[in-house]
Amino acid sequence: MIEIDVQVDLFHPADRVWHALTDRALLARWFTEVEPMAGSRGRLLLFTAGLPGFDAAVDAEVTDRREPELIALRCLEGGRRSRLACAVAPTAEGCRLSVREVLEHGSWNDEQRERREESYRQALTGRLPAILDWLAFRQVDLSRGEPGMTAEMPVTEVVGDEPAPAARRRRWPLLVAGLTGVVLAAGAAAWAVLPAEPDPVAGPVATPSPTATATPSRTPRATPSARPTRSATPTPSRPSRTPSATPSATPSRTPTSIAPPAPAMTARYRTVSTRLLGFTGEVVVDNSGSAAVDGWTVVVTLAEGGSLTDVSGAEHRRDGQVVTFTGPPVPPGRSRTFTFAVRDVDQLTRAPEDCSLGENPCAGL
Structure with missing residues (x-):
């Protein structure tokens, strides 16, 4: 059928x-x-x-x-x-x-x-x-x-x-x-172009000090047993400090600058439905870690004039246009979902201005 x-x-x-x-x-x-x-x-x-x-x-x-x-x-x-x-x-x-x-x-x-x-x-x-x-x-x-x-x-x-x-x-x-x-009006969003990151600054190259040139001038007057020994000591050390210290230090710092590990708790946002003067948003909180997380807090900033009309799946507290959502523990490998409805926004506003879980922004916004 x-x-x-x-x-x-x-x-x-x-x-x-x-x-x-x-x-x-x-x-x-x-x-x-x-x-x-x-x-x-x-x-x-x-x-x-x-x-x-x-x-x-x-x-x-x-x-x-x-x-x-x-x-x-x-x-x-x-x-x-x-x-x-x-x-x-x-x-x-x-x-x-x-x-x-x-x-x-x-x-x-x-x-x-x-x-x-x-x-x-x-x-x-x-x-x-x-x-x-x-x-x-x-x-x-x-x-x-x-x-x-x-x-x-x-x-x-x-x-x-x-x-x-x-x-x-x-x-x-x-x-x-x-x-x-x-109803058929379409909104256009402008994406800000991020400035290019500056090139890494090369380490300073030390210039030979005047002592390096003065040491050979004193060498002929030194005794064969003592002076050559003193002059031999700075001779290998200074080249190693000047030309070789910079390249050896640079590679040693590069492998150790490892990116911080991804946070165990993340959040992702999507607009699940829209209407003439409002929309409904959905946030999914994921726990990708190996241990349960006692609780979570997601902060959402609504567009100017937007009114929160309904929330499902989370507790919330509103301060002006900023709404703080909190929820129960999330077991490892699991997620929690909550939705919220917003009204009295213009035709182009179909999502909140900002969404974050702790210091991490919500994906999808």
């Missing part, structure tokens, strides 16, 4: 996500337009013909509806029959939306299945969070007293004159264009 399963964690309550799933006007803005089929209770027509992975419009029938947990559809599209279910489950940060489509009759080729899954994924991770943020900040009131604009699925029969799809599309051109521009 061929199936498509896509999940996304959202920073919004289940009732708001349910509203975006079942409101026809909202659904048209993050997935596709939907029309009720006149004379058929719970029958809908999804205009999916232009979406990647879809061949035609989908004739759908609502088979199960449990607000705000589940809505299930039986779908007919181009000779294929499938079941589509959207499930909403609460989480500590908001809720998790799972979209699962199971093909019951007909087939998809590999390319079509991949494109169809990618179409769901782009809608759930890009356009839907933008619509939810839009609703949360109450930028637009979709009701505005216009009948038919916010009728929820499934719709029985249309009462009164229903605005044509083309008319509804013209109703919000500037809003949709502006929202799309915000």
Whole structure:
């Protein structure tokens, strides 16, 4: 049995996500337009013909509806029959939306299945969070007293004159264009060029002292038994100190300047999800040593204006934009993971400004 399963964690309550799933006007803005089929209770027509992975419009029938947990559809599209279910489950940060489509009759080729899954994924991770943020900040009131604009699925029969799809599309051109521009904005990061390290300074070369030239001048006046012995002593010592001491000292220092061993405790950061005005970060603390570490401390600096909304897997203390995370012991060869959610940051800020474990910066940032 061929199936498509896509999940996304959202920073919004289940009732708001349910509203975006079942409101026809909202659904048209993050997935596709939907029309009720006149004379058929719970029958809908999804205009999916232009979406990647879809061949035609989908004739759908609502088979199960449990607000705000589940809505299930039986779908007919181009000779294929499938079941589509959207499930909403609460989480500590908001809720998790799972979209699962199971093909019951007909087939998809590999390319079509991949494109169809990618179409769901782009809608759930890009356009839907933008619509939810839009609703949360109450930028637009979709009701505005216009009948038919916010009728929820499934719709029985249309009462009164229903605005044509083309008319509804013209109703919000500037809003949709502006929202799309915000969601698709890409950030650019500038990398600082590190200065080149200076070349090693060669050791000073000693110059022969005047004594070296004076010693031979006194040698003829010395007795054959004593003076040659005294002059022979400085003769081998001075050349060894002057030309040979420098090269012999340099190699002796080079092998001994061994890089410090890698720390047993390290941390690595990654941004696991993003939204219109925030992101979720994850830090993994690794213990690569042979002994257990009693505890660890990771310090994260948030961008200016960022607010910490949720932490999982660690204790934390905040001082301005600096957040200190602490956690339980880490056994040797094991790791600990914690996540934190940040909101009220601009579109280009999708990570903290700094992250470190002790004196060691977190990898990946």
